Amino acid sequence: MEFRLEKTDAPAGARAGVLKTAHGVVETPSFMPVGTQGTVKTVSPHELEDAGVRMVLANTYHLVLRPGDALVREAGGLHAFMGWPRPILTDSGGFQVFSLAGLRKITDDGVRFQSHLDGSTLVFTPESVVDVQRNLGSDVMMVLDECVAYPCTREDAAGACARTLHWAVRSKRRAEESEARAPFSQGLFGIGQGSTHPDLRRSCMDRLVEIGFDGYAIGGLAVGEPKQTMMEAVALSAGLMPPDKPRYLMGVGKPEDIVEAIALGIDLFDCVIPTRNARNGTVYTRQGKRVVKNAEFAVDFRPIETSCSCYACRFFSRAYLRHLFQAGEILGLRLTTIHNLHFYMALMQEARQAVVDGRFQAWKKAFFNVYYGGNESS
Amino acid sequence: MEFRLEKTDAPAGARAGVLKTAHGVVETPSFMPVGTQGTVKTVSPHELEDAGVRMVLANTYHLVLRPGDALVREAGGLHAFMGWPRPILTDSGGFQVFSLAGLRKITDDGVRFQSHLDGSTLVFTPESVVDVQRNLGSDVMMVLDECVAYPCTREDAAGACARTLHWAVRSKRRAEESEARAPFSQGLFGIGQGSTHPDLRRSCMDRLVEIGFDGYAIGGLAVGEPKQTMMEAVALSAGLMPPDKPRYLMGVGKPEDIVEAIALGIDLFDCVIPTRNARNGTVYTRQGKRVVKNAEFAVDFRPIETSCSCYACRFFSRAYLRHLFQAGEILGLRLTTIHNLHFYMALMQEARQAVVDGRFQAWKKAFFNVYYGGNESS
Numbered sequence: 001m002e003f004r005l006e007k008t009d010a011p012a013g014a015r016a017g018v019l020k021t022a023h024g025v026v027e028t029p030s031f032m033p034v035g036t037q038g039t040v041k042t043v044s045p046h047e048l049e050d051a052g053v054r055m056v057l058a059n060t061y062h063l064v065l066r067p068g069d070a071l072v073r074e075a076g077g078l079h080a081f082m083g084w085p086r087p088i089l090t091d092s093g094g095f096q097v098f099s100l101a102g103l104r105k106i107t108d109d110g111v112r113f114q115s116h117l118d119g120s121t122l123v124f125t126p127e128s129v130v131d132v133q134r135n136l137g138s139d140v141m142m143v144l145d146e147c148v149a150y151p152c153t154r155e156d157a158a159g160a161c162a163r164t165l166h167w168a169v170r171s172k173r174r175a176e177e178s179e180a181r182a183p184f185s186q187g188l189f190g191i192g193q194g195s196t197h198p199d200l201r202r203s204c205m206d207r208l209v210e211i212g213f214d215g216y217a218i219g220g221l222a223v224g225e226p227k228q229t230m231m232e233a234v235a236l237s238a239g240l241m242p243p244d245k246p247r248y249l250m251g252v253g254k255p256e257d258i259v260e261a262i263a264l265g266i267d268l269f270d271c272v273i274p275t276r277n278a279r280n281g282t283v284y285t286r287q288g289k290r291v292v293k294n295a296e297f298a299v300d301f302r303p304i305e306t307s308c309s310c311y312a313c314r315f316f317s318r319a320y321l322r323h324l325f326q327a328g329e330i331l332g333l334r335l336t337t338i339h340n341l342h343f344y345m346a347l348m349q350e351a352r353q354a355v356v357d358g359r360f361q362a363w364k365k366a367f368f369n370v371y372y373g374g375n376e377s378s
Numbered sequence: 379m380e381f382r383l384e385k386t387d388a389p390a391g392a393r394a395g396v397l398k399t400a401h402g403v404v405e406t407p408s409f410m411p412v413g414t415q416g417t418v419k420t421v422s423p424h425e426l427e428d429a430g431v432r433m434v435l436a437n438t439y440h441l442v443l444r445p446g447d448a449l450v451r452e453a454g455g456l457h458a459f460m461g462w463p464r465p466i467l468t469d470s471g472g473f474q475v476f477s478l479a480g481l482r483k484i485t486d487d488g489v490r491f492q493s494h495l496d497g498s499t500l501v502f503t504p505e506s507v508v509d510v511q512r513n514l515g516s517d518v519m520m521v522l523d524e525c526v527a528y529p530c531t532r533e534d535a536a537g538a539c540a541r542t543l544h545w546a547v548r549s550k551r552r553a554e555e556s557e558a559r560a561p562f563s564q565g566l567f568g569i570g571q572g573s574t575h576p577d578l579r580r581s582c583m584d585r586l587v588e589i590g591f592d593g594y595a596i597g598g599l600a601v602g603e604p605k606q607t608m609m610e611a612v613a614l615s616a617g618l619m620p621p622d623k624p625r626y627l628m629g630v631g632k633p634e635d636i637v638e639a640i641a642l643g644i645d646l647f648d649c650v651i652p653t654r655n656a657r658n659g660t661v662y663t664r665q666g667k668r669v670v671k672n673a674e675f676a677v678d679f680r681p682i683e684t685s686c687s688c689y690a691c692r693f694f695s696r697a698y699l700r701h702l703f704q705a706g707e708i709l710g711l712r713l714t715t716i717h718n719l720h721f722y723m724a725l726m727q728e729a730r731q732a733v734v735d736g737r738f739q740a741w742k743k744a745f746f747n748v749y750y751g752g753n754e755s756s
Contacts, residue, residue, distance in 0.1 A: 037701075037702075037705040037707055038698070038701065038702075038705075039702060039705075039707050039709045041707065041708060041709075042708045042709065043709070044689075044709060044712070044713075045693070046689075046693075062705075066701070066704060066705055067676070067697070067701045067704070071676070071677060071697070074677060074679075075679055075695065075697060075698070076679075081695075081697075081698055081701075082698065083693040083694055083698070298445070298449070299449060299452060301452075301453055301454075311422075311424075315423070315424075315461040316461055317453065317459070319445070319449070319453060319459070320416070320453070320459055320460065320461070323415075323416065323444070323445045323459075324415075324416075324417060326444060326445070327415040327416075327417075327440075327444055329415055329417050329419065330419060330420045330708055330711065330712075331417045331419075331420070331421070331422060333708065334422070334708075334712075335422075
């Protein structure tokens with residue numbers, strides 16, 4: 001895995017980069033839609049491609065439970081299994097274990113938990129999670145980390161940081177030991193924790209950089225903390241990350257938060273927001289969110305967004321989408337998902353171009369002016 | 379609307395025809411997928427096109443309830459509303475009123491019924507149903523008929539036939555009167571009833587032909603009667619229909635029944651079977667049905683059908699489809715629907731080519747030999 005920085009907007013500002021993986025190139029900043037169970041909900045791989053998606057995230061926790069990483073390996077890896085030939089990042093399962101699984105017991109060795117599907121007991125260790133991601137065959141593997149809820153006492157956050165760092169060392173060792181059985185070159189990213197405690201964020205990230213990874217992620221944010229607190233942690237973390245490695249803000253997020261984080265030097269994002277909101281009937285436009293299933297669109301025969309070139313906007317009206325949602329038809333979920341993915345991808349491409357052209361701050365200001373209808377702080 | 383017979387396999391046998399409508403040509407025999415609520419469930423118009431679909435059926439009853447035919451008219455008609463530029467046939471709503479709606483009261487004037495959505499009371503008359511289909515702007519409109527359940531006494535069936543014929547006259551008159559407000563040339567098909575009583579089937583169809591329609595349909599079959607009884611009614615009805623008009627067997631059906639009915643001279647079919655079964659995880663292959671969600675396919679990395687060129691078979695394995703069904707993922711429903719539609723369309727095209735080539739009987743025998751594994755009567 002290689003990362004090349006093409007342009008930086010300012011010493012601590014937005015970056016345009018190129019991430020080279022075994023399954024192709026990803027221009028950054030880039031947003032990864034979430035394909036939890038080996039499919040980005042409602043859309044096909046070719047629709048992802050058409051929407052401009054270049055990398056997807058898949059969830060280790062879900063795939064271990066079903067269909068199992070051994071089966072995915074037998075299928076030729078996740079790319080072959082899900083019919084997606086471009087880059088894939090797999091998370092470590094840590095976040096899901098802490099947020100989805102049943103009773104769980106954390107020890108220094110790993111975490112024992114109950115499947116949310118059938119209650120069976122499983123164990124994730126830093127080593128097993130690397131092994132699983134070798135089986136899945138992702139382009140970027142993530143280390144197992146301990147995620148804490150918000151708010152979190154300094155003591156609890158410090159404990160989680162210590163364990164996360166201990167596990168990071170073991171993860172890296174396992175990745176090195178198992179390199180021979182990798183189907184191709186797989187990168188490994190470390191994850192910084194520390195909740196909202198700046199000193200912990202700092203010490204954790206500093207230590208991760210000492211250990212050395214192919215990229216660095218910021219975990220444990222967007223879990224309920226105020227936006228300003230989140231952005232402070234992002235700014236602090238980004239400032240500690242080596243400039244020549246990709247920087248990944250996990251689980252973020254809303255278009256406005258992504259734009260802010262790009263401005264702070266983040267390269268990679270993932271979130272369920274564009275796809276989950278789409279299935280709830282919420283679409284993103286340059287003028288902000290719209291709830292397409294609302295009655296106001298019943299006789300509105302314009303596309304979601306007149307300037308949009310996505311499949312949904314080229315062929316279908318708000319009135320039709322509203323009808324599909326009212327009638328509970330799957331095509332409605334598909335079309336809003338396609339639109340939202342297209343919106344996110346176009347946003348990332350525009351942001352990147354603005355960095356390349358040396359006009360990122362002006363672009364950002366213009367984006368917010370329109371998005372908030374002239375009120376950036378709303 | 380024009381219909382041209384290209385080739386007939388035998389005096390009372392399979393036919394290859396061409397149906398010309400305001401929205402293009404349909405080569406017959408042809409199968410119409412059902413787009414109940416203005417969308418063929420789970421698939422986009424472009425996927426229908428790719429699967430070889432040339433004409434879809436939409437349900438007047440459902441569209442009247444939601445979003446309403448006035449709104450569809452305002453949208454520029456159903457073609458524009460649902461983004462489907464090719465031919466559309468709309469049913470009259472009769473079948474749904476008799477099978478879906480709540481309390482209903484039939485009089486000679488029409489039928490009063492309660493919406494299955496909100497219990498509100500609506501009235502369909504032969505005239506209102508033509509008016510609605512003018513608003514929807516379908517290429518082929520169907521007359522309102524009285525559908526009876528199976529079994530049905532001769533007396534009840536005779537009463538329904540009499541009313542159906544009375545309504546047919548009124549439907550034709552209303553269609554003539556309202557021609558000026560048609561958005562383009564819309565055909566009107568009559569529907570023969572008579573349940574399983576041959577003399578009623580005969581007198582009803584004879585009278586319909588006297589009244590004169592752009593095409594003739596056989597209604598009231600595939601409602602639980604034995605297959606042989608159904609085929610006898612089809613054979614009898616087909617023999618009474620003018621050879622120069624399209625013949626439509628409503629609500630049929632299974633691949634094997636369609637092939638039998640083609641052999642009896644039927645040109646048009648519609649049924650929810652390929653799409654509904656797909657959503658239940660059942661796929662059609664030349665070797666018969668398969669339930670792709672079954673455990674036997676968990677590690678089967680072949681496509682549904684090796685010889686199939688549909689999108690699902692080109693890119694995805696049975697194991698992946700099985701996983702998608704296990705995980706409740708929408709992409710699974712989409713892929714099996716695409717496959718089944720492709721299967722049906724390819725079957726119709728093959729049957730047609732066999733008629734054109736003068737080898738329909740041999741083709742039919744070969745189809746059944748493979749489909750039933752050598753046992754045609756199974």
